[in-house]
Amino acid sequence: MDRMRQFPSRGALRRVGLGPADLVVAAGVAALLYALVRVGSGLHAPFNPVTYPGRIPVDPADLPYDAARSLLRMFIGLAISVVFAFVYATAAARSRRAATVLLPILDILQSVPVLGFLSVTVTAFIALFPHSVLGLECASIFAIFTAMAWNMAFAFYQGLTTQPKELDEAARVMRLTRWERFWTLDVPSAAIPLVWNGMMSFGGAWFFLSASEAISVAGHTYALPGVGSYAASALATGNLAGVGEAIAVMILLVLGTNVLFWRPLVAWSERFRTEQSGSAETPRSAVLGVLRRSRIPSTLSRQLHPAREALDRGTRVFGLADWPLQVDLRRRRVGDLAFAAVVTAACAYGVYDALHYVSRTIGLGAFPHAFALGAVTFLRVVVIVVVSTLIWVPVGIAIGLSPRATRLAQPVVQVAASFPANLVYPAVVALLLVVHVGLDVGGVFLMALGAQWYVLFNVIAGASAVPSDLREAVNAFRLPRWERWKALYLPAVVPAYITGGITAAGGAWNASIVAEVVTFGRHHLVATGIGAYITEATARGDFPAVFVGVVVMSVYVVATNRLVWRRAYRLAEGRFSL
The missing domain is CATH 1.10.3720.10 (MetI-like)
Incomplete structure (x- = not known):
């Protein structure tokens, strides 16, 4: 009888005791807090x-x-x-x-x-x-x-x-x-x-x-x-x-x-993941395993539960996720017209003010030359996106479909994407000088060093999100490899690829500022393009020319996104979403 009375108390003591995972998490939190205090103190130096x-x-x-x-x-x-x-x-x-x-x-x-x-x-x-x-x-x-x-x-x-x-x-x-x-x-x-x-x-x-x-x-x-x-x-x-x-x-x-x-x-x-069956093999992390075995995160979560419930109740005054299916089309059309009129008026005033500023500084004749230079850089961006697509889409799908490959490739890809490519620009330029290739061609490679990874990372993310039940279905039907790619893998990564493509193009435009003008020792190489135009204007302190260059670059980017990538987004929403 005494033993039965003692048993619950022993179990309770075991439940509140700290295990190895709790000690590791507590030590990690303490070390993190100390590092924040130690490093954060330097943020307020005089x-x-x-x-x-x-x-x-x-x-x-x-x-x-x-x-x-x-x-x-x-x-x-x-x-x-x-x-x-x-x-x-x-x-x-x-x-x-x-x-x-x-x-x-x-x-x-x-x-x-x-x-x-x-x-x-x-x-x-x-x-x-x-x-x-x-x-x-x-x-x-x-x-x-x-x-x-x-x-x-x-x-x-x-x-x-x-x-x-x-x-x-x-x-x-x-x-x-x-x-x-x-x-x-x-x-x-x-x-x-x-x-x-x-x-x-x-x-x-x-x-x-x-x-x-x-x-x-x-x-x-x-x-x-x-x-x-x-x-x-x-x-x-x-x-x-x-x-x-x-x-x-x-x-x-x-x-x-x-x-x-x-x-x-x-x-x-x-x-x-959006799927009806569990994945046979999932990514693993020793750090996540320790956190899941520790009781500290769950204890902190329980302490914050009342605050979460209060937020859920308090936000009901801002409306529900539900909205009426029947919409007054006439009222919405009138609102759309009024909104479009306001936006158009604001844009028209901004364009007029910008053109007036350029006309009284360097003249409107700077725009045709800048647009011609922008066309050259635009061709480089197109080449980068196309080549990155051909190389990294199949590689990204292969990595994303295999958790083991993802685990092995993730640090390698991240180091390659994180490496400060501008530190290797002089070495690349030296190689271009040896092989007698100008920066007009070599600039494509320099721009791609930082832009191509957006395609790879997004495709990996899209492939890793493919539901396991769909993968099992194509295996059950024993589809040939190309049929699997055409019927499932390529369509499944289209939305993610579009995000990667649009950000890779933006990254390439951004990189043109430093990739079209490179100095190596006594060699100063300049490529034809809007990036070099902006860089040289900045070095001269010619702010009207910088303004013209940025405006032209923005026009190219916005026009490409509206004519190509936005339509691709709508296509992905209609045909390739799960």
Whole structure:
């Protein structure tokens, strides 16, 4: 009898005891909090424009701290990009009127070079925090944000516009609020493409880390502690050993974030597959396994449950996910006409003001020449997209269909996509000089170094999201390999490929700024194109010419997206969504 009375208490003690997984998670949280406090304290250092250094010391002993500062900026930029993608893509996907404005704006934003955003915002951030280095930190984080946000917004938009209709109807029948629908349906349905595009965006931001941490404004350069500015200082002083150290640390950071952050997210996102049968083989992550065995995450989740219920109740005042099936077409037509009139008037005024500015500075005759240069760069972008499609679509499908191949290829692809290609530009130019190939042709290869990975990552995400029951069906019917690709694999990745194509094209336009003008020793190579036009105008301080170049580039990007990619999106929504 005494033993029976003691048994529940023993079980209770065992339930509240900490296991090995709990100890590992607790130690990891403690280490993370300490690192945040230790690194975050440097964000509020005093700032003096006169005495602030333009370069950081190239000392290997400082690399761990510099790497931690860079990693903190990257994750802050990633968090802001996720919030931006949630808000912006949801507005574009749920409102037809908003989409007519938001999608062209997104097309323009992804075509504007990251350095262009940086030159405009640095002064504002420094004025906002005049006596603290926090202004420079905000400018650097904003530059990283602009390298991530547009791709993630396109990925989330694609996930929303291609979600299964049955789930949409279920959300209406269950009378979910818009808040509940967002977290119950919208985010899970776009989880896989959002994770893979977040990984791609995170990798692409490493490319611009040197420029975002060594900030130039009003003729002064301010270098923030970071692995990017470390590499820039080593390059400026000709310290090749320092450049190698920075690249080695950057690769370690990429591999570490892949193991500790991205691979667990990829494995976790598998729960949001749209399928009726379980996958035979799913991605695995030791970190995710430890988190699932630990009771700490579930305990924290239970503590936050009342707040979640309060949010669910409070958001009902903003309306339900349900809306009437019968719509007053006359009222909607009148509203559409009024909205179109306002947008047209605003655009007309903007065009008139821009043309007036150009006419009284360099003259309207600059536009025909700029459009001719834009056509040359446009041909390079088309070649990059076509070649990337032919190479990386079959490779991405093969990787995405095999969790084992995904696990092996993910870190390799991420390191290749994250590698700062601008550091190898001099070596590539030296090779072009040896083989006597001009930058007009070699510029295509330089632009492709950073743009091609968008296609690969999106195709991998699309292939990994193919339901297992459909894969089993084609196996059961014993279809030939080509029939499987034609009937299932290629159609299944079309929506993801379109997102990859549109972001790869935007990345190629962006890369043309640095790929069409390259200096190597005494050699200064210039290619014919709008990227070189903008770069040389910026070097001369000819801001009207810079404005003309950016406008022409934006026109090409928006026209291509509206005439090609938007129609492809509609085709994917109608024919290739599950």
